Every structure is written in C-alpha cells, then in structure tokens.
Amino acid sequence: MNTPATPSRRHFLAGATGLIVAGLLPKRRAFSRPSEFYQGPLVENTDPAFTPNAYIRIAPSTIPGDSGITLILPNVEMGQGIYTGAVTLIAEELNVDPDQVALEAAPPDDAYVAADMGTQATGGSTSTIFEWTTLRQAGAAARLLLTQAAASRWNCPISDCTTRQGRVLHTPSGDSFAYAELATDAATLPVPKTIPLKPAKDWTLIGRSRHRVDSRAKVEGRPLFGIDIRVPDMKHATVAACPVMGGTPGDMDRDAALRTPGVHAVLTIKNAVCVVADHYWAAKKGLEALAITWNEGPNASIDTHRIYSELHAALAEPKPIIAKSKGDAAAAMTRAASRYEATYQQPLLAHAPMEPINCTIHIRPDSADVWVGTQVPMWARDSVADIADLPKDKVRLHCQYIGGGFGRRLEYEYVTQAAQFAKQVPYPLKIVWSREEDLTLDRFRPAYVDRLRAGLNTQGRIESMEFRVVGPAVVARWEPAGLSPNGFDEDLAAAISITPYTFPASRLDYVRREAPGVVTAWWRGVGGTRGLFVVESFIDELALRAGADPVAYRRELIRDQPRARTVLDLAAEKSGWTTPLPKGHGRGVAVQFLFGSYLGTIIEVDMTEPKEVRITRVTVAVDCGQPVNPDQIRAQIEGGMIFGLGTTLFNEITLSKGRVQENNFNLWRIMRMNEAPPIEIHIVQSTEEPGGIGETGTAAAAPALANAIAAASGHRLRTLPLLPALKGA
Amino acid sequence: MLTVRVNNTDYQADVTPDTPLLWVLRDVLGLTGTKFGCGIAECGACTVHLDGKAVRACSLPVGLLNGRPVTTIEGIGNDPLAQAVQKAWMDIDVVQCGYCQPGQIMSAIALLRDNPHPTDTDIDAAMSGNICRCGTYLRIRQAIHNAAGLSA
Amino acid sequence: MIVLPLAKRLITTAITGLAVTCLTLAACQPATAASPDHPDPATIARGQYLARLADCEACHTAPGGMPFAGGRPFEIPGMGTLYASNITPDPASGIGAWSDDEFVRAVRAGISPGWKHLYPAMPYQDYARMTPDEIRAIRAYLTTIKPVARKPPANAIRFPFSIRAIMIGWNLFNGPSSSYPDDPSHTPQWNRGRTLVEGPGHCAECHSPRNLTMGTSHSHAYAGAITAGWTAYNLSSDLKSGLGSWSDEALNAYLTTGHANGHGTAAGPMAEVISYSLRFMTQSDRAAMITYLRSLAPQPSAESQDHSAGPTQAALARGASLFAGACSGCHLTTGAGRQIDFATISGASTLKDPDGHNLIQVILEGSQLTTDQGQISMPRFGAGYSDGDLSDIAAYTLLTLGKTRPAFDTNAVSTIKNSK
Ligand code: FES
Ligand code: FES
Secondary structure, X not given: OOOOOOOOXXXXXXXXXXXXXXXXXXXXXXXXXXXXXXOOOOOOOOOOOEEEEOOEEEXXXXXXXXXXXXXXXXXXXXXXXXXXXXXXXXXXXXXXXXXXXXXXXXXXXXXXXXXXXXXXOOOOOOHHHHHHHHHHHHHHHHHHHHHHHHHHHHOOOHHHEEEEOOEEEEOOOOOEXXXXXXXXXXXXXXXXXXOOOOOHHHOOOOOOOOOOOOHHHHHOOOOOEHHHOOOOOOEEEEEEEOOOOOOEEOOOOHHHHHHOOOEEEEEEOXXXXXXXXXXXXXXXXXXXXXXXXXXXXXXXXXXXXXXXHHHHHHHHOOOOEEEEEEOOHHHHHHHOOEEEEEEEEEOEEOOOOOOOOEEEEEXXXXXXXXXXXXXXXXXXXXXXXXXXXXXXXXEEEEEOEOOOOOOHHHOOHXXXXXXXXXXXXXXXEEEEOOHHHHHHXXXXXXOEEEEEEEEEOOOXXXXXXXXXXEEOOHHHHHOHHHOOOOOOOHHHHEOOOEOOOOOOOEEEEEEEOOOOOOOEOOOOOHHHHHHHHHHHHHHHHHHHHOOOOHHHHHHHHOOOOHHHHHHHHHHHHHHOOOOOOOOOEEEEEEXXXXXXXEEEEEEEEEOOOOOOOEEEEEEEEEEOOOOOOHHHHHHHHHHHHHHHHHHHHHOOEOEEOOEEOOOOOOOOOOOOHHHOOOEEEEEOOOOOOOOOOOOHHHHHHHHHHHHHHHHHHOOOOOEOOHHHHHHHO | OEEEEEOOEEEEEOOOOOOEHHHHHHHHOOOOOOOOOOOOOOOOOOEEEEOOEEEEHHHOEXXXXXXXXXXXXXXXXXXXXXXXXXXXXXXXOOOOOOOOHHHHHHHHHHHHHHOXXXXXHHHHHHHOOXXXXXXXXXXXXXXXXHHHHHOO | OEEOHHHHHHHHHHHHHHHHHOOOOOOOOOOOOOOOXXXXXXXXXXXXXXXXXXXXXXXXXXXXXXXXOEOOEEXXXXXXXXXXXXXXXXXXXXXXXXXXXXXXXXXXXXXXXXXXXXXXXXXXXXXXXXXXXXXXXXXXXXXXXXXXXXXXXOOEEOOOOOOOOHHHHHHHXXXXXXXXXXXXXXXXXXXXXXXXHHOOXXXXXXXXXXXXXXXXXXXXXXXXXEEOOEEXXXXXXXXXXXXXXXXHHHHHXXXXXXXXXXXXXXXXXXXXXXXXXXXXXXXXXXXXXHHHHHOOOOOOOOOOOOOOOOOOHHHHHHHHHHXXXXXXXXXXXXXXXOOOHHHOOOOOHHHOOOOOHHHHHHHXXXXXXXXXXXXXXXXXXXXXXXXXXXXXXXXXXXHHHOOOOOOOOOOHHHHHHHHO
C-alpha cells in the first residue's frame, strides 16, 4: 500500500466518480439573476453581459468605480476561506484587483459539479484541489476574449495589448479600456479552445498572503448567513422532531400553543412539529406549550453501550470485506518474530457549528424560493422540488454564507423538512432550530472500532500490517453509488492505505456495522480523521515497544517519501523534539498524508498534575503543494487543530433510551480561548499541485495528543475522547 | 408594547416581557448582526452592550431592561475604540466562518473599555465565555493586543 | 429524574420501623358520593390561590408535560420510583370521578378512593392543617383545569414497600394533624403566618431536620437540613446561619422573586417553590409569613465537618479557567450577574457553605426559576466536563466568590454521584 507519487485528487467518494461529470470549461451560461445574497425583492437583470463561463460575468457598466465584474463562486464559504482562494485564482489570470469585483454564490447548476464529487458539493477539503486549474482557466479565457475585443477596436495585433487591474492597455499608445467597456464586444467572440495559463513567475496574487474577501462584512455583522435572511411577509418558526429516531408525535395541546401570544399555527409532518409565530421566541414558547408526547417507537431502547458492543463483537466477524491488500500479509504475519495488536474505539460526534440549522423557504403554487446555507445545493433544491411537486427550474435556491459547516451541511434533510412545513402555508417560513434540536437531531460522525495487528522482526520493525475497521459506511446512505462493488466505503482507507508509510505486506478489511438509532454522516476530516488516530497511535506503540524514538521510527518507514520526511523533520526540528523536557511533560508526534497535503505535527503536554492534561505547545509543518494564500493555510490549520483538540479531549455523543444526551454547550464542551495552546505553523515551499487544508489540522490533533499523553504519563489511551479515558486510566 | 432603546433609537416592540432581547433585536427590529448560538449564555454569540457592558442578549428578558440603552454590532461604527477593534480584526484576518465574531468583537470592545492594556490573562478571562467553533482564538487574542496598541 | 429527598426519608423510615403496626387503623368512614356542584368564581379563585400556596402543580406535572397531569418521577433509592398522580378532572386518569369528600380525605389524611394509602411524598400531614372547606375550594379550582386523559406510569415500588397499607403505621406516628386553632397570645398576622408556613407551605418538610422516626424535628425546628446533596437552609432567627441576618426587605424580595441582593437566588427545589407557589402570595400573606418566620426560635445549624484537605492550588487554577469559560457568561468572573441580578451569586448562602452541597448540586442539576419576567435558568453541566472539573469549579467559586474555604477536593462530585 503505497502513496501515489503526486496525488492530485483526494479519494473522496471515489466510487461516485463521474456520476455527473461537470461540463468543464469552456462553457457559456446566461445568467439572468442578480446577487444571490438576497437584499430585497428579486429583480430580473436583463443587461446583456459578457459571461465567458460559469464563473465570470462582466456587465457593460459605465458607472465610475463600478468594475461591472462579478465572480461566481462555485464552492460555499463556511469559514474555510474558499471565496478568497477562488477570487485569487480567477483574479490572477483575469488581471483584476480582487477588491474591484463583486461576488456571487453559485446557484445549483451542473456547471459547478466538480469531477469526482458526484454532485455540486463543498467538502472533503477538495475545493482548492478541484478549482486550481478550472478557475485559473476561467480567468484566462475571459482575459483573452477581452484582449481580443480591445485589439479589434484598436485594430492592432493582440501582442500590442496587455491587461492590468481590470483594463486592457494598448501598449504603443497608452490608451486603455475598462473590461466593462469591452463586455458587449467580448460577448460575441467564440471561446478559445486552448487557454494558456500564466507561468508561476508571473503570479502576483497566488502564493502571497492576502486579506480575506469577507473580513469586513463579517466584522461589521452584516446579514450574510442563512439565519439572517428576512423576506417580506415572512413568519418565524421553530421545530421539534421526535428525539428518538423513527418516532412520531403523539398527544399535544394545540390550544395551549395557539393561545401563546404571537403564535399563528401549529404544523405537523410525520416525525416533527413546527410552531409558526411572529418571532422565534413566541414559536419556542408555543412549542413548549404543546407539551408533546412522542410515540418513540422501537429505537427507544437503544443506548450507546449497545452500539459499542456491536462494534466490538464484529471484530470476530469471520467474513469481512477485503478492502485492500499488498503482498501476503497473513503469511508475513505468521513468519514474523513477534506480533502486536491493539484495539481502538472512537465515539459518535456531533458537528455543532456555531450557526444552528435553519432554512427560509417560500413555496407557491407555481414556484419556490429557498434561502439556505448548504454544502449540497443541487440536492437541496431537488428535494424541495420533489416535496413541492414543482419542476426543478421553478425552485430557486439562494446559497448563503454558512456559520460553520464541518460536514453538517453536506446533509440537506433540514431543507426537506422545511419544505414539508412550508408547503402547508402560503407565506415564507423561516425555520430556526434551537441548539438543543441542532445537537439532538444532528447526523453524527460514526463510532468506530479498529483493530490493528503488526508482525514484527527481531528489531521490532514492521513486516506485516493488518487493519480491521468496524463501523458504518457513510457513503452508502449519502450516495449509494459511491460504495465500492464489494461494499467498501473508500473513504475509510484514508490514512490507512493512503499513507506515507511503506509496509512490506498489509491488508485492510472492513466489517460494516450501521449504528442503530442514529443517522451517521460526514464530519470534518471524514475517514482521514478517524484513520489517522488509529494508525499514528499504533505506530507510536510499535516505536515505543521497539525502544525507538517515535520520530526516528517513522522516518525509517517513510524513507522513500521525501515530502513526508521533510514535514516530519521540520516539525521535529522546530519543536525542539530532541531537547529534554521536565518530568511529567511529554511530546507526541503524528505524520500524515491526507487530502493531498502532508503534515508533521508535534504536540507538547504538561501532565504534572495527575490525570490532568494541559497542552502547552503545538508545532505543525505542512506541505500542501503550491500555497495559494499562506496566511489562510495557517488559519485553517490553527482552527482545525483547536477543533480537533477540543473534540479529542471532551466530546462523545451518548444515547440513553434512544435519546441524545448532549444537547447544548453545557454538555457538549467546546475548547475555549483559555484552553487553546499556542500553535506555530511552518509552510514548506512547494510547487506541487495544491492539496486540501481545511481538515488536516483536525486529523492531526487526536493522534499527536494521545501520543504526547503516553509520553508524559505512560498512559496509552486507545479510546476517545481522551479526558474521560484518562480519568479512568 | 415595550420600548427598547437600541443604538440610540427608541423602538416599540409588541412582545411579552419574558422575550429575550436577542429575539427582539433579530426578529422584531431586524438587527441580525447579533447572533443566536445557544440560548443559554454559554457561547457569547449574542453579546451586545447594555450600559456599555458586554451582556448576553439571549438570556436577558426585555422586561428587565428598564430603559437602559443597548448597543449592537450595527451601532458601534462611530466609536473610535470599536473602529480600532474592527480594524485590528481585519488587519490579521481573524474571521473564519465569522458567525461568532460580532459577539467576540462586542466582548473585546467592552474589555478594552475597562482595561485599555489587557494582558493575555486578562484577555483570556474576559473572552473565554465566547465560543468560536472555527477556533480563531489565537488571532482574537492577538487582535485585541493590536487594537490596544492602535487605540493607545 | 430527581431524587425527592423528603420521600426518600419518609418512606424508608416508615417501612423499616413501623410495618408491624399496619392494618390496625381501619376505622374511617366510607366515602359519601357527592357530586361537585358548580362552584362560584370566587371559590375557584380562592382554590387556585390555595393550590398555589400548597404548591400542587410543581409535583403533579412531569417535566415538559401538561400541568397537573402527573407523571413526574420521584426516585426513591432502594425502593423504586413513584410517579405523581394525574389531578386533572379527567374521570378515568385524573380525579374527575372523585367526590369532594374523597378528595378532602386524600389531601388531609393521605387516603385515596379505594382505600389506597398515599405515600407521604404527598405532605398530607401538613395539608391537614387546611380546613375541609379550603380543600374543597382547591377541588373546585382543579375542576377548571384542562382534563388530560393520560395515566402516569405505574409506581415501580419493590415489595414490601409496595404494600400501601404500610403507610397506616407511619401515619400513627407522624401522621395527619388537624388544623390548629389560633394562638390568642399572638397577633392575627402571626397566626396567619403560622398557618401558611406549617400548613399549605409545608416548609418544615425540607427545612427541619428529621427526628429518629424521620418525622420533622420539633426541638430543632427549621434549623435547616441536608438531603441528597441539597441543603434547605436554616429558617430560624439564628444570626449566623438563619434568617436573623436578613432584612425584611430582603426576605420580601426573595419570597416574591426568588432573588435578594446579597443573598443570591433560589435554586433547585426552592426555585420550584418560588416559581409555582410563593411568588403568587398576596402582599399581606407574605408579610404574615415573614412575621411568623421571624418568631422562630434561633437554632444553630449543624457545623460542617472539615473532612478533606481542600483543593490544591492546581485545582483552583483549573477551576478559575473553567469558570471563565463555562460560568462567566452569566456570573462574570466577579460573581455579579452579567445581564440580570438573578445571576448575582456573591453573598449567597450557597457560597458560604464549606461543603458546597447546593453549589455542586446546582452545577450538576441546573435550576429553573419562573419569575414575572420569564424563566431564569441555570443549565446543568456534565458530559465533556469531568467530575473533577466540576469539583474544581465549585472549589474556585466558593473560595474566590464566597470567600469560604472549601472543605472538599477534586473528588467531591464523584463522591456525591457515588452516594446516590
Ligand atoms: S446565544 Fe447567547 S450566549 Fe449563546
Ligand atoms: S469564526 Fe466561525 S465560529 Fe468563530
């Protein structure tokens, strides 16, 4: 099991590849709608605009200060900085100042379906990977056509023209046209077949830290998010679905709800109730007044303990799915001088983005509008069309900024639910879930049990590796066609078969066990996060058993992976890996290749107080290929690391009698400022194709921290979250 | 009808006195800069100023306001300290998803008003009630230091 | 589910000591079927007031359930679970089919139709101090409640506790008193106050220590008592730990709103008493209650046993850090309410108790107080916060905001949980 040398695509949903292959560039699309950031009633924009492809629209504007340039951003912005990245890529080739352009979120449309993703989706740290070439080509194509248009106006050869800051210049005369002045002409020209891109030496934007395009709007508290939407005649609503999966509403006191001041209506669907009111608070009071009794159904007997015991039991499954194998792992295992095995357990996890789930929706007899933050706009739109019994093109979905995604909004069941309620009323409905609803009815990162086994030579070096993964296959529900023919969820190979390590022989098998009573879903880092914890913990155990230094032991295993070695060595050097620490302190290491990027991570902890862990320092070295915006790479690693550290220490969703127990931040603990360690990040200069970054820090957190705890205290924790495991150790 | 004074303007709101200020701001007055995160004063997303102090609007029934003036993120634009804080935030690009940031900024302004040159410890004590799920804490702390320098 | 301290003590005692005397007390009159005539609005209003004084709704409503429809679980360690009955007028599930006399007997004597003896989680021995007329008024009010056709779950009480007749024995010793006549040596206001406190208010049930048979102690009346982690504070006029240090204004504010500046905010069971009962008292009844409480002879509270080395510096530092994150949203780092006075905890009795009983309890269970301005809630903490974390928060809070040296360490919460 070796790493592909230059991985340019993450194996995200590998099975779904090509389900719907994007109409790649060049492509012409007519846009008839104004900004997707809703600011008032929709006005049809009838200006003939220059739209050389799905990402750029240049209006023939003559208003001073208005460039007329709008960029349409294919991926949703949920904090990862992708708008800034996308603007950088287009602007680099279009030769405009990123501050000159207006931005629009892409509507649901086949034009934005990236190859490999199956649908228009933002997730899996794939955006920069997918957009890297596409968006630069989009910018270059537009620039070429604008230059041609100018050249024919001046009646000069193209070579006399250059472009700068949104203008085409006639070099000999010094004359110039703004792009907007050329839009009408350019719109008549055919899009060229080959589009040359700038050589890296000419870049002025790519590779340099740039301010985020959304900083000001966010700092000023502008209404950007789905939850901020206000449309005329809109009413507010909140919902309660049966807290036990599969249950339905039973008795309720509708009169009491309707007597609550400000309440207008009580709506019900199969598994949930919605109270409509003048404002959220009235709706919430109305919901309380309903005092619903739920018919909980058969899942009311489920508790987390049962989920774990089913997973552990499956370790003995005699007929697993053989997912990957290299060499004869079994024979090598038998031949080995010694064998070592360990079992790891990881919990159900909630996403808990800061913006609670919400959806604003207006269904009319002949059309519908939906304002929502979603990572899967086409699926969300299609689901509304389905519920409202409308053709897809009659449903307009307006993508909003998302207040934190982490995979939660790769689901769209909340949009389906909103449509079912909205269909019952003539007015626009804004549904906001309480935080309690958001956590209880989340769709969770699955719980997993992994057993790893190594066959070792007399020096404790690896001869053979066997991995068994037990747990759900998220892809089987999310996009059934994505499941491999043999039933394997390829995502679970991340960090196991996609890894910098070279093992002489190895085998990965999989036992699928779906958790009863919950729906499982993608979660920041997806398979890579869970896989890295088990693999990097296990390698650490093997290193310690062999009496080797954990960094040196790893270095040997990645000897033919120069990029991995570089980040490992850099992290070790910058963290002072070899300098001794006081008693009770310890350092842990993890090295990874995930999402097309390499990370070396060293975490230092202070455990001088027994059973308490204080993270004192985090050092990360990263090679994510060609950096687009180094500062935002740092930001993603910082944030992803803090997200991962908090989760690793504190978080586990538990069920009792079929109900989720952790339903707000008093019970779902989030790392806070006074717990966040200093994090230093070192970026390796690289000209390889860019990799993803948004989830890498999160994946690194758990193994590096668990390894640091083992180094400081001698406690090897194989169960997450770590804090309760440590207290019980 | 209750009268609430927000950003130097008196508004009438037809709500019961137990309605938290947050929902009056967001749903009645349309001031959506103040965010809803938890509803139980655990996250700080709803932080506004009451008499200049940082408070959680989700846990403040409007009936208890008694005419005291409220300032929201929409109403701080002319305050030099607030401008320094917002500039510091933009200078080092603190925001990620940005959802928690109005609350963070309102907390930061209140902190700097009381304590123009806070130490890391002061900042941590004042800001740890504000959750950022995207994990921007390190930049928030730095931006507060920078803002203290800017407004000095 | 909460543990009802009272029921725990009453029932365990009743069974252990007194079962032998069962079945000897069977000389009550059979119920006469009387159909309630249509009561006049004044009677209904009076009944509602009395029902509030007696705090019926708090116990007879399940969390999130319909008012008075019962179903609230009371877990009695070692015995099982009792569920409050449905007292809405539904004939099948509630008390709609009861006659007034049957209702009076149930409330005053603890005997419900069919000769079922109620477990004394229902404080009928105090309610017996209300007149039959008053209880009929309560009945009249309850007939106006929305009927709910839902039976609470059956009590899950283990043998031999499941024999309701066992209660007869208990009643012999601790059982129903009767409305007592006014004491002419005191003012009418004092007498009214005594009726409120000793009767419907049933204050002694929590605030008096128990005697050997686990009835309420008369010799140490209102000296305060601890059960299952919650302390009901000393109500006597003791200057140090009783109401002696409270001003009339503070008492008045506390009984009206659940909060008094410098004394903190009612939490846990007391918050329920304020929410469902005391805040509805008339001004004159409140004044009467204060007059009577002020006359209670001073009783020293039991001194806390300093049984631990107390928190370490590291534990206090952790507590400070956790407090800044989890608690400062409401209490600032100073203990002053951030947005509302209700969250001002400095000065509270809870922060002067070195054992930190109520402090730990409120952290573990949270608290809900209903005021005229709406619900004031403290969330409970757990899950991602370990027992040690919560103990450290409590220790820090006590020391820094209560200026009281904690008599417990990082294991306090685990110890309490294990003792339940
Ligand atoms: S919404 Fe108010 S603190 Fe979370
Ligand atoms: S920036 Fe996303 S929650 Fe703070």
